[in-house]
Amino acid sequence: MVVAPMLSPDHTVRTTCPYCGVGCQMNLHIKDDVIYRVSAPFDSAPNYGNLCVKGRFGLDFTTHPRRLKTPLIRNGGPGEFREATWDEALNLVAEKLTQIIRESGGDSFATYACAKATNEDNYVFQKWVRAVLKTNNVDHCARLCHAGSVTGLQLAIGSSAMSNSIAEMEHLDTFIVTGSNTTETHPVISLFLKRAVRQNGAKLIVIDPRQIELTDFATLWLRQKPGTDVAIFQAMAHVIVAEKLYNEEFIGRRTEDFNEYIESLEKFTPEWAEGISGVPAVQIRQAARMYAQAERAAFYWGMGISQSTHGTDNALALTNLALLTGHIGKPGTGLNPLRGQNNVQGCSDSGGLPNVFTAYQKITDPAILHKFETAWHTALSPDPGLTVTEMVDGALLGKIRAMVVMGENPLMSEPNLAHARHAMEHLDFTVCIDIFMNETSELADVILPSASFAEKDGTFTNSDRRVQRVRQALPSVGESRPDWQIICEIATRMENLLGVEHSAGFAYPDTEAIWEEMRFLTPDFYGITYERLEREGGVHWPCPALDHPGTPYLFEDNFPRGRGKFWSLEYGTDSELPDTEYPYHLTTGRVLFHWHGGTMTRPSKLNEIFPEPILEMHPDDAHTLELVSGDWVEVTSRRGSVVCRVMVTGRSPVGTVFLPFHFVEAAANLLTLDKIDPRAKIPDFKMAAVRLRKADTPIREGAEIAFDERGTIKDPTTYVH
Amino acid sequence: MSDRVTLTIDGQEITVPAGTTLLEAAAQLDIEVPVICYHDATTSNGLCRVCVVDVNNGRLLQAACVTACANGGKVETRNERVERSRRTILEMLNSAVDLHQAPAIQTLMTDYNADPTRFPDAERREHALLDDNPFYMRDYSQCVLCWRCVQVCAEDAQYTFALTFGGRGFDTHIATAFDIPMPESPCVFCGQCVGVCPTGALKPKIQWGMEQGMTPDEIRQSTRRPRRRREETEEG
Numbered sequence: 001m002v003v004a005p006m007l008s009p010d011h012t013v014r015t016t017c018p019y020c021g022v023g024c025q026m027n028l029h030i031k032d033d034v035i036y037r038v039s040a041p042f043d044s045a046p047n048y049g050n051l052c053v054k055g056r057f058g059l060d061f062t063t064h065p066r067r068l069k070t071p072l073i074r075n076g077g078p079g080e081f082r083e084a085t086w087d088e089a090l091n092l093v094a095e096k097l098t099q100i101i102r103e104s105g106g107d108s109f110a111t112y113a114c115a116k117a118t119n120e121d122n123y124v125f126q127k128w129v130r131a132v133l134k135t136n137n138v139d140h141c142a143r144l145c146h147a148g149s150v151t152g153l154q155l156a157i158g159s160s161a162m163s164n165s166i167a168e169m170e171h172l173d174t175f176i177v178t179g180s181n182t183t184e185t186h187p188v189i190s191l192f193l194k195r196a197v198r199q200n201g202a203k204l205i206v207i208d209p210r211q212i213e214l215t216d217f218a219t220l221w222l223r224q225k226p227g228t229d230v231a232i233f234q235a236m237a238h239v240i241v242a243e244k245l246y247n248e249e250f251i252g253r254r255t256e257d258f259n260e261y262i263e264s265l266e267k268f269t270p271e272w273a274e275g276i277s278g279v280p281a282v283q284i285r286q287a288a289r290m291y292a293q294a295e296r297a298a299f300y301w302g303m304g305i306s307q308s309t310h311g312t313d314n315a316l317a318l319t320n321l322a323l324l325t326g327h328i329g330k331p332g333t334g335l336n337p338l339r340g341q342n343n344v345q346g347c348s349d350s351g352g353l354p355n356v357f358t359a360y361q362k363i364t365d366p367a368i369l370h371k372f373e374t375a376w377h378t379a380l381s382p383d384p385g386l387t388v389t390e391m392v393d394g395a396l397l398g399k400i401r402a403m404v405v406m407g408e409n410p411l412m413s414e415p416n417l418a419h420a421r422h423a424m425e426h427l428d429f430t431v432c433i434d435i436f437m438n439e440t441s442e443l444a445d446v447i448l449p450s451a452s453f454a455e456k457d458g459t460f461t462n463s464d465r466r467v468q469r470v471r472q473a474l475p476s477v478g479e480s481r482p483d484w485q486i487i488c489e490i491a492t493r494m495e496n497l498l499g500v501e502h503s504a505g506f507a508y509p510d511t512e513a514i515w516e517e518m519r520f521l522t523p524d525f526y527g528i529t530y531e532r533l534e535r536e537g538g539v540h541w542p543c544p545a546l547d548h549p550g551t552p553y554l555f556e557d558n559f560p561r562g563r564g565k566f567w568s569l570e571y572g573t574d575s576e577l578p579d580t581e582y583p584y585h586l587t588t589g590r591v592l593f594h595w596h597g598g599t600m601t602r603p604s605k606l607n608e609i610f611p612e613p614i615l616e617m618h619p620d621d622a623h624t625l626e627l628v629s630g631d632w633v634e635v636t637s638r639r640g641s642v643v644c645r646v647m648v649t650g651r652s653p654v655g656t657v658f659l660p661f662h663f664v665e666a667a668a669n670l671l672t673l674d675k676i677d678p679r680a681k682i683p684d685f686k687m688a689a690v691r692l693r694k695a696d697t698p699i700r701e702g703a704e705i706a707f708d709e710r711g712t713i714k715d716p717t718t719y720v721h
Numbered sequence: 722m723s724d725r726v727t728l729t730i731d732g733q734e735i736t737v738p739a740g741t742t743l744l745e746a747a748a749q750l751d752i753e754v755p756v757i758c759y760h761d762a763t764t765s766n767g768l769c770r771v772c773v774v775d776v777n778n779g780r781l782l783q784a785a786c787v788t789a790c791a792n793g794g795k796v797e798t799r800n801e802r803v804e805r806s807r808r809t810i811l812e813m814l815n816s817a818v819d820l821h822q823a824p825a826i827q828t829l830m831t832d833y834n835a836d837p838t839r840f841p842d843a844e845r846r847e848h849a850l851l852d853d854n855p856f857y858m859r860d861y862s863q864c865v866l867c868w869r870c871v872q873v874c875a876e877d878a879q880y881t882f883a884l885t886f887g888g889r890g891f892d893t894h895i896a897t898a899f900d901i902p903m904p905e906s907p908c909v910f911c912g913q914c915v916g917v918c919p920t921g922a923l924k925p926k927i928q929w930g931m932e933q934g935m936t937p938d939e940i941r942q943s944t945r946r947p948r949r950r951r952e953e954t955e956e957g
Contacts, residue, residue, distance in 0.1 A: 006822040006921055007932050029928075034937050036928040039916055042762050049762050049916060050878055056912035057856040057925065063937055187911065194880045217880075592909060605926070605941075608855040609910065712854075712904040 007031055013473035014041070016460045017055040018116065018453035019595055021339030022046060022166065022188045023462025024055050025537065028454065028473045035059050035454065035473070044537050046166040046462060052187035053593060057605060059454065062474060064603040067435055068449035069478020079442040086479065086489075093446050094493035096429045097133070100402050101498070106134030106381065110391035110400045113140040113352030114407035114483070115344035118458025118470055120514040121483040122343075122350035123358065124506070125406055128491040130351075131376045131504035136363060136385030137400075140352045141408055141596075142344050143388040144415075145303055147682035148311020149337040150348075155312070155679075156319040158561025159360075161345065163334035164298060165464040165540065165552040172196040172332050174294035176287070177214055178207035179229065179304020179314075184592040186302075186338050186463070190214065193300070203294070205287050207232060208304060209587070210658065211651045211717055220287055226585055226656055227575050227687050228277035230310060232284060233317035234569060235273035238265045239288035240324055246292065250326030256563040261320065264568035276571065292325045296332035303589065306337065307685040309574040311677045316567040323564045329555040339463040341596070342453075346461030349525075349541070350518065354385035359524040359541070375521055376504040387681040388414075389674065396423040404431045406483055407450065411439040412597030415683035416639045416674040417667055433486055435477075438599045439664060449480035456482040458511045459533065461541070464552070467528050468538040484514060575687035576673055578655065582637060582689035584621070585656040586671055589686075593712075594662035601662065609711040611702055613644040613663035617692075621655065622648040625692055629715075630707030634695040635659065637688050640670035643695045645707055649715040657690065665700055728794035743774055743785035747798055754798050755807065755829050757814075758867035759786040760917050763877045766868060771810050771829070774798045782806055804833060811835040816843035819862045822921025826865070848894065853902035856910050858929040861894050863922040870895060870914035870923060883908035 009029040017024040024047035029037040038056050042049035061067075071089035072081035084092075100108055111129050113122045122140075129138045142150070150160035169192035182190040190213075196202035197217045206218040207229070215221045224232050240246050241262050251258050270281035291297050299322065305314040319335060327333040339345045351357045361368045363382060373380050386394055392414060394400035403424065414420040424430065424443055432441035433448045441447045454474045461467050488506040495503050508514050512530045519525040527543035527550070540550040578585050593610035595601040615633055617625075627633060633646045635657070644659070644666035652658050661668035675684045697703050702710065727736040730747050737746045742765070747754050757769040767784035774785045775797040782803060797803065811826070812835045820826050830837065848861035874884040883906040887896030897906040915923045930940035 005932070006824065007928050031931060034927065034931070036931050037925050038912075050913055051911060051916070053856065053910040053912065056915070057910060060927065060937075060941065064941070065938065183909075187909070191878055191880070198876060198880065605855040609904065712908075712910075714905070 007036060009037075013471050014469075015453070015471045015473060016342070016462075016468045017051070018342050018600070019052075019054040019058070020186050021341060021344060021463035022186050023342065023460060023466060023468055023538075024051055024188055025468065026051060026055055028059070030473055033474055034063055046464065046466060047188045050188050050191055054595060054601065054606065058601060061600045061604045062452050062454045063477075064436075066437070066603055067477045067480070068437060068447065069480060070449060071479070072447040074445045081447065089446050089448060090489050090493055093431050093448075093490055094497055096445075097402060097490070098494050098497040100429065101133065104401055107137060107385075108399065108401040109133050109135050109137055110386060110394060110403045111138045112388065112403070112405040112408045112410065113138055113347050115141050115341035115347045116407050116453075117347070117483050118343065118456065118511065119346040119350045119461060119467070119518070120458040120511040121406070121487070122347045122352045123514055123518050124484040124487045124508070126351040127376065127504060128487050128506070130372075130380050131378050132491050132494050132498070132500075134381055136354050136381050136383060137391065138352055138385060139354050139388045139391065140344075140347050141341070141388065141413055142348050142353075143681060144307075144413055144683060144685070145340045145344065146306050146337050147387075147680035148306035148308060148677055149301070149315045151677075151680035152312045152315025152319060153335065153337070155565070156316055156323070156567060157555065157559040157564050159554065159559070160337070161554065162336040162339070162464050163328060163554040164332065164336055165466070166192060168331050168553065169193055170196055170200065172200070172202045172296065172298055174203045174205070174290055174297040175300060176205045176207060176291060176297070177300045178318075179306070180300055180302030180338055181208075181210065181212040181214075181589060182300065182302070182338065183213040185340070185590050187592065189338065189463075193217075203290055205290060207287070209653050209656060220283060220290065222279045222283050222287060223653060224277040224279050225653070226587055227308065227573055229305060229308075229314050230317050230569060231268070231273040231276040231571050232279060233314070233321060234265065234268035234571065235270045235281075235284045236288035236291065237317070237320055237324060238268045239270060239285050240292045240321070241265055243289070245289065246324045247326035251324070254326075254559070254564055255323045255566060257566045257568075261566035261568050268571070291321065291327070294327070296330060297325065297327040298332060298334050298336060300336045300338055302338050303340070304686060307682055308687065309675055309677050309684045310572075311682050312679045313569050317569055319564070320566055320569075323566060328564075329553070329557070331553055334553060342462070343460040345463060345465060346459070346467070349461055354387055358518055358522040361522070371521065375517075377502040378500070378504055389676050389681045389683060392420050392423045392674075395426050398426065401427065402429040402431075403427050404433075405440055405444075406433045406487075407435070409438045409440045409597035409599055411443070412661070412664065412667060412669065414674070415669055415672040415685060417669045418640050419674060433483055434599070435480070436599050436603065438597060448486050449478060450486060451476050451480050451482045455480070456511075458484075459515065465540045466538040467525075467533065467541060469530070469533050484508070484511065574675060575684050576638075576675070576689045578689045582691045583655075584690050584692055586635065586637065586688040586690040587656060587658050587686045588661045588668040588672060589658060590662070591660045594660065596662065598662040598664065610713060611711050612713075613660055613666040613668075614647040614713055615644055616649050616652045616658040617646050618650065618652045618654045618656070619648050621657070622646065625694065627694060632695040632697055634693050635666075635671060635690050636692075637671040637673070637690045639673060642666035642668070642670055643698050647713065647715060650717045651715070657692070661685075726790050726792040728790050728792065728796060730796045731798055737790055739789070741790050743776070743783065743788050743790055743796060744772060746790050747774075747785065747796075752798055754785045755832075756786060757826060757865060757919060758869065760869050763869045763872040763917060768868060769810065769814075769865065771807050773803060773806050775800055775803050808833045808835050812837070812839040813843075814865060816840035817846050818865055818920075819845075820865075820920065822863060823865070823919060825919060844891070846894070852926075854904050854908070854910065855926065857912060857915050857923055857925055860922050863920045864895055865920055866893060866895070867919055869917040869919070873913040873917050878913045879909070879911055881907050881909055881911070884914065
């Protein structure tokens with residue numbers, strides 16, 4: 001064997017992981033401009049030395065040969081492009097967009113901010129949209145993930161952020177995980193949850209239709225029928241009220257509308273809920289008692305709660321339980337929506353939403369609007385803009401003429417993809433800013449190559465509102481540039497074309513200058529500076545003053561809306577339910593080794609271990625359909641059809657199949673429907689009716705390889721932990 | 722006062738909460754006690770014995786990572802007895818294990834004047850290089866059996882329990898159950914094991930490839946070919 005010396009780094013750079021919302025701190029070890037090793041500092045929140053497979057081994061996408069290296073201009077049909085200079089591409093974008101403003105006004109734009117880009121990128125993006133394009137049509141994929149949670153929490157308590165920090169998890173007493181496959185979607189958070197159970201004897205209640213890994217650690221697992229969450233939570237509230245387990249002192253001091261609420265609960269008995277959800281009434285009673293009688297109890301949830309036509313109701317039902325028991329505003333309690341993307345919290349915080357500026361300052365508040373008009377030297381639209389889901393329909397109706405997409409891939413992430421693609425084909429002009437070509441940019445008129453997280457500076461805000469630094473570790477790839485620089489170039493050119501007298505300000509020397517502007521306009525961020533982040537590693541906002549320590553848990557003394565409001569709920573569903581024609585329930589989600597639309601994980605070694613989509617199916621259903629693991633199956637809904645292999649596993653309940661949405665060769669969102677929650681506008685990604693039949697082996701890369709030789713795709717329920 | 726104990730370490734008096742280990746107390750006095758198997762993030766087991774210190778001139782040296790401070794104790798962290806013990810431990814370790822990619826242990830060897838040729842006829846722990854997954858390589862010829870990887874795979878971090886021990890006595894080695902390849906084990910490839918490995922036994926595949934002189938593209942295109950690699954290993 002060759003005795004090679006240990007590789008030593010040219011330099012190591014401390015930065016923040018670009019994958020999920022945990023915000024793990026990591027050191028990139030660089031040799032010859034390649035990240036050859038990723039380590040994690042053991043002394044730093046939030047991950048304390050831990051990483052998951054994506055952070056530790058999945059950063060090789062940064063140097064993948066398919067990275068976009070020059071601007072591209074459409075030259076023929078979809079997917080046909082020619083290389084262009086920056087000047088040519090930027091001028092074309094500025095001229096086209098300016099022409100559209102003149103012809104149809106700013107509200108004919110739809111823009112996607114980016115939950116993967118930095119706070120600084122997103123601040124500049126929404127500033128450009130609002131101050132130059134003159135519209136509030138800016139939104140991002142948070143609409144597709146946590147809009148239900150955000151809307152529910154805003155209605156009930158007035159703030160949508162996770163109320164407690166990751167660091168508190170180890171000291172939990174009782175906690176409920178629902179609609180979150182935490183070990184795969186937030187792997188490092190799941191370590192602290194597991195530790196709370198195993199080391200500190202915390203009680204875990206899992207409420208989830210799928211037999212996720214956390215059920216192995218649970219004291220109690222309520223396996224409800226998909227979509228019946230509200231029934232369970234309402235029945236738990238019923239038990240807490242009936243058995244007088246509620247916290248009278250807290251209710252009297254901190255909440256309102258309690259009396260109406262308890263009247264509304266009367267009919268929601270555990271026996272009624274058992275009929276709806278299939279969960280035995282006795283288990284619902286047990287769960288209610290465990291939660292209410294705990295000294296400290298917390299909720300953690302993910303997409304299973306939010307991505308539903310009743311996502312807002314789900315979040316309200318959870319909030320009702322927290323208000324009823326007073327399990328909020330103390331360490332180890334709270335309402336904790338686990339944010340999906342590295343900077344989905346930060347993108348929302350930076351104003352990447354159609355109705356608010358930074359840190360949720362409302363555009364409809366004249367004083368706030370005036371503050372930003374003064375700072376940006378221009379009149380701004382006071383009307384809330386369109387949400388992501390409304391933008392697609394706007395394009396179809398001709399109301400939206402141009403779209404600017406920064407780092408997102410709506411043609412993988414939108415529901416009912418065929419419909420979304422059809423809508424986007426109606427656009428006059430589309431600009432994509434991305435690090436790779438993806439399904440959306442293939443439809444673009446101009447593609448601008450941007451820098452990945454490893455090639456730029458800035459900040460990300462993780463799931464528990466901790467602002468942390470992102471630092472440049474690699475030189476830019478080809479001619480790619482950081483997103484904020486690209487936006488500033490477009491904005492400046494447009495201001496010139498429009499003859500703007502006093503620029504809104506797009507001449508930033510660096511990202512720190514952008515952050516400084518943000519914090520002066522945002523009381524909640526005022527106390528956070530780059531210098532402080534350098535010193536402290538991270539600061540939890542709200543942080544209103546330079547000597548303020550930051551806020552690891554929220555709502556200690558009051559709620560942003562004053563009193564917490566109990567919301568009386570009705571049970572019902574608008575979801576598409578299985579019927580004789582489409583007899584199976586399809587639910588979608590993520591797997592450990594991949595990331596959302598797959599733009600980053602498929603050009604990575606991660607793809608080698610999980611190279612293709614698989615449909616999870618219960619053994620009873622497999623028996624009925626005469627399928628075994630590895631057979632090809634066609635999955636058809638009223639919207640579309642895909643073909644993939646099946647994996648027979650007890651993870652899925654009978655009658656329900658699960659398909660991850662990362663894989664373009666069997667894009668789950670061709671099947672999902674674009675029905676939305678009326679308040680949150682979030683699509684019903686977890687509920688679609690499908691029919692299944694055995695299919696022939698498709699002509700597809702890797703299809704000839706036997707199933708058991710494809711990476712590590714295997715039935716996780718067969719392990720004993 | 723019974724919950725606090727007072728002792729002297731290398732002549733300096735210190736008072737610490739009962740239960741504090743000698744290693745922690747020494748660190749508070751800025752006295753560095755060398756360690757190999759110890760890691761802040763893992764449970765201490767006193768395996769490598771390189772952290773042994775002299776307590777009250779007792780018959781046996783005590784492993785500082787697991788020994789609690791006792792009231793009135795008189796501790797010497799580096800006297801002749803301690804030095805000789807550490808030197809012998811390092812020489813024995815070096816006689817059986819390939820330590821060329823363990824710079825911290827190499828530094829200790831120099832610091833303690835350990836003779837790398839002291840046990841020339843010792844049997845060496847030889848293991849074939851294991852390349853069974855896209856993310857990391859396992860070269861147990863470089864393994865000092867510190868247990869850290871097994872511990873972070875289990876209750877010290879990941880709760881995955883993919884790693885365990887195989888063999889007995891001198892043949893003890895880190896393994897999966899029944900030596901199945903990693904992709905067939907419960908491994909989730911978090912790499913916490915790689916993060917705590919004190920030697921070159923566990924390392925990212927990209928790092929390994931670059932050490933072998935491969936280009937990033939060659940590493941990217943390399944897929945798992947266990948059979949071919951086994952032959953290579955036999956030749957080497």
